[in-house]
Amino acid sequence: MTVGEGAALAGRVALITGASSGIGAAAARVFARQGATVVLAARREDRLSELAAELRARGAEASHRTLDVRDGEQVRRTVEFTVERYGRLDAAFNNAGVALPRTPMHLIDDTDYDRVTETNLRGVWNCLRHEITAMLETGGAIVNTSSVGGLVASSTAAPYIASKHAVIGLTKAAAVEYAPHRIRVNAIAPGLTRSEMIDDWFARSPENEARAHRSAPQARAADPEEVAEAAAWLCSDKASFVTGATLTVDGGRTAW
Ligand SMILES: NC(=O)c1ccc[n+]([C@@H]2O[C@H](COP(=O)([O-])OP(=O)(O)OC[C@H]3O[C@@H](n4cnc5c(N)ncnc54)[C@H](OP(=O)(O)O)[C@@H]3O)[C@@H](O)[C@H]2O)c1
Numbered sequence: 653m654t655v656g657e658g659a660a661l662a663g664r665v666a667l668i669t670g671a672s673s674g675i676g677a678a679a680a681r682v683f684a685r686q687g688a689t690v691v692l693a694a695r696r697e698d699r700l701s702e703l704a705a706e707l708r709a710r711g712a713e714a715s716h717r718t719l720d721v722r723d724g725e726q727v728r729r730t731v732e733f734t735v736e737r738y739g740r741l742d743a744a745f746n747n748a749g750v751a752l753p754r755t756p757m758h759l760i761d762d763t764d765y766d767r768v769t770e771t772n773l774r775g776v777w778n779c780l781r782h783e784i785t786a787m788l789e790t791g792g793a794i795v796n797t798s799s800v801g802g803l804v805a806s807s808t809a810a811p812y813i814a815s816k817h818a819v820i821g822l823t824k825a826a827a828v829e830y831a832p833h834r835i836r837v838n839a840i841a842p843g844l845t846r847s848e849m850i851d852d853w854f855a856r857s858p859e860n861e862a863r864a865h866r867s868a869p870q871a872r873a874a875d876p877e878e879v880a881e882a883a884a885w886l887c888s889d890k891a892s893f894v895t896g897a898t899l900t901v902d903g904g905r906t907a908w
Contacts, residue, residue, distance in 0.1 A: 660888035662687030665738040667731065669721055669779060670748035672699035674847030675797065675883075678876035679745050680704075682884045684712035691734045693719040694748060713738075721748045721775030724782070731782040741786040743887040746779040747797040751849055753856070754808035765811045772815035773822070780826050784835060791834030793887045796823050798839040800902045816841075820898050827896030836895040838886045843867075843902025845874040870903030 666683050670676035672694035683690050684707045692700045700716035707714035717730045734741050750771045752764050776796050802816030820839050827837040844864050854861040865871050882901045900906050
């Protein structure tokens with residue numbers, strides 16, 4: 653891998669959660685290409701180790717840790733691992749998340765509600781607290797993955813929509829509170845993006861795909877790299893005056 657022109661993340665140490673597939677795996681490649689040392693985290697060890705090996709083979713510095721973001725203790729150990737191994741934490745992309753099969757709100761059971769909110773909201777909470785602790789002296793940049801579902805509602809996804817709205821709230825709260833420590837905290841709100849989550853959804857009903865494409869002016873799904881590029885930019889000094897923001901990467905979906 654050639655570290656690209658400008659190498660916006662050269663010398664930065666970045667932790668990426670949800671790095672075993674989709675947007676997070678694309679982010680691992682984009683961040684590494686832009687010069688970052690990356691620590692990849694998720695639950696599927698085989699995926700992480702394969703991706704870390706791929707990045708190292710291309711000349712990047714990459715490690716992986718298995719992690720369930722719902723468990724604050726595991727998050728703490730992952731952040732500690734990063735700081736012990738690489739000396740500091742400069743950037744974090746809190747991207748791990750889950751969705752449910754689309755279900756009317758009154759039929760969703762509490763276990764599913766808990767799984768979504770524990771992963772998407774408490775997971776970001778757990779990550780933020782330990783990452784901020786590690787960045788207090790040095791400053792840094794954090795990006796949380798929300799969704800267009802964090803800005804507008806759609807039917808039959810209530811826990812997901814609530815959790816992604818809350819991620820934007822947490823992002824703003826952290827941005828305001830830690831600006832004096834030179835820690836920037838932003839969110840991205842992706843629209844429809846090709847990933848396992850979306851491929852599963854399309855596989856269940858081919859009509860879903862055509863309908864989803866019609867929901868945005870650009871009328872297609874994003875490649876995960878297009879979303880990862882936005883996260884990398886927010887983590888870089890090129891976004892030095894951007895904090896507390898939510899950047900839509902949605903093909904115009906929320907402009908309609
Ligand atoms: N694809 C879209 O259209 C879209 C749109 C808006 C927002 N998003 C958001 O983008 C993020 C990434 O999703 P994706 O689309 O790339 O789907 P994906 O391929 O299913 O990726 C989800 C990632 O989250 C990880 N993860 C899930 N639960 C976890 C847990 N408890 N602990 C640690 N890691 C966990 C998964 O890894 P393991 O299973 O290995 O743990 C996987 O790496 C999510 O937050 C999602 O809500 C996606």
